[in-house]
Amino acid sequence: MTEMYIPKEVIRIRNDIKNMKIRGAGTIARAGARALAIAAEKHVGNELSKFIKYMEYVASYIRSARPTAVSLPNAIMYVMNRLRKSNAKSVEEARRIVIESANEFINYSLKAIKIIGELGARRIEHGDVIMTHCHSTAALSIIITAYRQGKVSKVFVKETRPKMQGLITAKVLASEGLDVVLIPDSAVRYYMRKVNKVVVGADTIAANGAVVNKIGTSMVALAAKEARARVYVAAETYKFSPLTLIGELVPIEIRDPTEIVPSGWLKENPGVEIFNPVFDVTPPEYIDAIITERGVIPPQAAILILMEEYGLSIKEIAKLSSETEVKISED
Numbered sequence: 174m175t176e177m178y179i180p181k182e183v184i185r186i187r188n189d190i191k192n193m194k195i196r197g198a199g200t201i202a203r204a205g206a207r208a209l210a211i212a213a214e215k216h217v218g219n220e221l222s223k224f225i226k227y228m229e230y231v232a233s234y235i236r237s238a239r240p241t242a243v244s245l246p247n248a249i250m251y252v253m254n255r256l257r258k259s260n261a262k263s264v265e266e267a268r269r270i271v272i273e274s275a276n277e278f279i280n281y282s283l284k285a286i287k288i289i290g291e292l293g294a295r296r297i298e299h300g301d302v303i304m305t306h307c308h309s310t311a312a313l314s315i316i317i318t319a320y321r322q323g324k325v326s327k328v329f330v331k332e333t334r335p336k337m338q339g340l341i342t343a344k345v346l347a348s349e350g351l352d353v354v355l356i357p358d359s360a361v362r363y364y365m366r367k368v369n370k371v372v373v374g375a376d377t378i379a380a381n382g383a384v385v386n387k388i389g390t391s392m393v394a395l396a397a398k399e400a401r402a403r404v405y406v407a408a409e410t411y412k413f414s415p416l417t418l419i420g421e422l423v424p425i426e427i428r429d430p431t432e433i434v435p436s437g438w439l440k441e442n443p444g445v446e447i448f449n450p451v452f453d454v455t456p457p458e459y460i461d462a463i464i465t466e467r468g469v470i471p472p473q474a475a476i477l478i479l480m481e482e483y484g485l486s487i488k489e490i491a492k493l494s495s496e497t498e499v500k501i502s503e504d
Contacts, residue, residue, distance in 0.1 A: 177230045180215045183208045190238040190245070193336060198376045198412055199286065199310050202244035203279045205235050209252050210275035213268045224264045228256060228271060240424045241385060241452050242376040243414040251278045251411065285409040285466035290314030293372065293407055293464040297324045301369040304329040304361070304402075307387035308338040309374020311407035315464065316372055317349050327352045329364050333387060335432045335449065358389055365400040375408040375463075379417040380479055382457030382472025385425075388450055394459035403461045410465050410482045418479055426451045
């Protein structure tokens, strides 16, 4: 496809997603939807076919920002499917559909977080000590809602290297008045014996119930299983990946080595290879429940959410698979 003009604000949003200035799967999804609305609003021209071609181009551009978090392509799919199936008769009508669909998705996303908080808080008992990992708005919603109900005693927050997202989580929880202890990632097993529940978010959930989340999540779940602490995953249904229904693997994003060591150190030690995967996969058997805005489900029921949420045919899913442009190998 030939290059087209993309509004500067859309480019900025896409770059902020790629560079992790915008982070967290839900926040990324809402930003992607907002970028589509901005692109539609700023489009100039009255030819409908050109507008649709332009929106497809922008959608592909935004989608390529991050390869792992399925929330971004699902948000884009939510908006673009409504445009594709609308039979709009004019650019103005098509523009309105994109903007309204983007706003609808954003509002749904924010409402979903509140519902997840309420449903998840029911799984927290009075006096519970919780551990969390990285920065998840949905996970925070559960912890804060439970705290406001007088249930949470203490929260252990992992620092979550190399980007240290745990510091954001610790700050938010402390501002709510919770008793927060920030711990090194390497101390997870040491502190797990003090923990009753683990609450984490998700970037992607596969059809078999496996959870793709920030690197280190699987180690938390493994330590929790050993310590008999329950593991709850907070995830909006748009984080479930329809592509995994046809066996598509979730690509694991590999980021710049300088997030781990300074560039000067790399130059001084050319014989050392640095590998910086951002996500890992937690098997469903390490997870007690996935808490969604549609209800609390066992990981094995993930495929039912996918079938209900998307209602896609195999042909449509295969088409979506071919549209996924960015594939990164773990090798």
